[in-house]
Each structure stands twice: as structure tokens, then as C-alpha cells.
Amino acid sequence: MDSRYEDVEQHLNAHVALLNAISWEYAPWSEPKAQKQHQCEFGCLIERGSKYFRKLWSPDRREDVKLCRACMVKMLFAIFGTDQETTKRALAIDKERWDTAVRAIRDLRDPPESKGTAAN
Numbered sequence: 001m002d003s004r005y006e007d008v009e010q011h012l013n014a015h016v017a018l019l020n021a022i023s024w025e026y027a028p029w030s031e032p033k034a035q036k037q038h039q040c041e042f043g044c045l046i047e048r049g050s051k052y053f054r055k056l057w058s059p060d061r062r063e064d065v066k067l068c069r070a071c072m073v074k075m076l077f078a079i080f081g082t083d084q085e086t087t088k089r090a091l092a093i094d095k096e097r098w099d100t101a102v103r104a105i106r107d108l109r110d111p112p113e114s115k116g117t118a119a120n
């Protein structure tokens with residue numbers, strides 16, 4: 001088997017994090033345990049009690065995208081495993097979001113408008 005494919009499989013959580021970095025932040029992929037039997041987007045069966053990947057997409061959850069583990073690995077391999085540029089871009093976006101979050105937390109502690117007025 002292609003070693004790049006094995007790399008995606010062995011570091012699946014890290015690759016899902018990369019996928020979430022390039023996804024809309026309000027519609028992330030999560031890995032719940034199936035409360036009932038589902039069908040994967042590519043036709044596989046997701047058995048009740050097994051873990052699968054779900055992209056939260058609609059408020060009533062009817063349009064959520066569901067993938068079995070094997071199909072998620074294949075998709076991540078196609079997106080990241082074959083193209084290091086995509087991985088670099090995802091890491092850059094992830095860092096940008098992280099930096100934005102850190103700035104927001106700093107601003108909460110020390111609002112920008114209060115800076116320089118501490119002596120009052």
C-alpha cells in the first residue's frame with residue numbers, strides 16, 4: 001500500500017484537524033458514535049455503536065454529511081496525502097485562526113480602548 005495512505009490512516013485525527021482548518025468553522029467534522037444505523041455518503045453501512053465522521057451542516061441535522069472511517073481516510077488521502085501544498089495551506093489557515101482566537105482572548109482581558117487609560 002502507498003506509504004502516504006498509511007500515513008493518513010496512522011495520523012487520522014491530525015488530518016481531520018487539517019480538514020477542519022479549511023472547513024467553515026461553524027460546520028466542523030466531528031467523530032460521534034452512531035446512535036442508530038447510518039449510511040455513509042459513499043454507500044457503506046455505518047453500524048450502530050461504531051464511530052463515524054459527521055459534518056454538522058443543518059440545524060435539524062438531516063443534511064449532515066456522514067462518512068465511515070474508511071471513506072474519511074480515502075478522502076483525506078486524496079486531499080492531503082497527495083498534495084503537500086494543500087497541507088501547508090491548511091496549516092497556515094489553522095495558525096491564522098489560532099492567532100485570531102489568541103488576540104480575541106487578549107482583547108477580552110485587556111480591551112483595546114482601555115489601553116493607555118489605566119492611569120485614570
Ligand SMILES: [Zn+2]
Pocket residue numbers: 040041042043044045067068069070071072
Ligand atoms: Zn464509507
